[in-house]
Amino acid sequence: MSLDWSDASAIGYPTLFLGVLIGSVVPIVPTGALVGAAAAVAMTTAHLSLPLVLLLAVLGAGIGDLTTFAVARLGSDAAVRWLARGQKPERLANAQARFERQGWQLVVVGRLIPAGRIPVLLAAGAVAYPWRRLLPATLAACALWAVAYALLGVVSGGIFDSPLIATLLAAVLVLVVTGVVNLVARRRREKAKVSR
Template identity: 65%
Template sequence: MSALATSWTDSSSIGYPVVFGGVLLGSVVPVVPTGAVVGAAAAVATTTHGLDLGLVLVLATLAAWTGDALTFAVCRSGGPAAVRWVARGQHADRIAEVREQFRAHGWQIIVAGRLLPAGRIPVLLAAGALAYPWRRLLPASMLAALLWASAYALIGVVSGGIFDSPLLATLIATCLVLVVSTALNLGSAARRRAAHRREAAAGPPADAGRNDRVGGVEPAPCGPVPDRSGPA
């Protein structure tokens, strides 16, 4: 009994499921700050022997990849109600903008969407609406998840390398992740506002009457996009 109790109170027995479950949950239902979960786990791995940094990175990558695949499956094959649920809180003009970018750049947008704040959901909505092929999406999503997990793990490693205390390193890593995310969000919002001002000054587009709204009216199927060279 004592061995069983020790195993359940060991930091690795608790930490690894928290990393995988927290990132997976936050990738499907954005209620968990997934970057903070990865950064805090990396800080703990750097300052203690309770977690292995490599395993934290692997679990975070797999969880993010699985969450993106599940979200894409809903966007690609789900009914109108499911798509509206994914698109809740998203602006129609932002989704339409990402769809046009997706047509031009394909898998690169999947990688960028995972790394940029508030970019993942519009990209997956666009990929689903355009029936982007699974064999192209999954490798691109895996690369995106690996880069994303590595970036936030690096913040935790830096924090753990500066502070010897696991608790302090975890708190600092979490704060750094939130600060970086906030700064990126503000920068992205400022760029969108500047783009909208330029569009307003140039006048309404020729297809202003077209309804591309994904979150309200289900977009008409566009068919599979042509295959483009992507990550193997």
């Protein structure tokens, strides 16, 4: 059976899955933009299916996040050193206590906030957060993340009939949302520093 390179789904689905998987382990791929673009294509053409786009995005992100956690958990000495560099020893004890109280929420929020996922997963691995609690939190977080970014693609696909324009708009929307979230997070951190 040969691969038909003229079929957009034969290229689109593997690209989406592998892009999200790789970007979830090594943040070199803009995974949110990839999901938004795939959703925009699904809305404007018959080449991709939106439910399948969501499923592959969740699977790719979930496997990537679990891989990142496993690396931190299995190589926890390196993760602990990374977390502890330039910080007081009480910080790790504080992180462990936070994970015991709010582990589920930390995993979900870490996935949804740009640049929050990897530090949260490294911290979870370093404090030996249990797999049985991490797995459902990761799957829920990845599902929420995939739906959020796919919605940007659905909106852009609903506005424009052209897959190219819808994809570009989805990418721009993802960048704008990411920028706004980063700005809000930075302002909160600055206010927290001032109030101490």
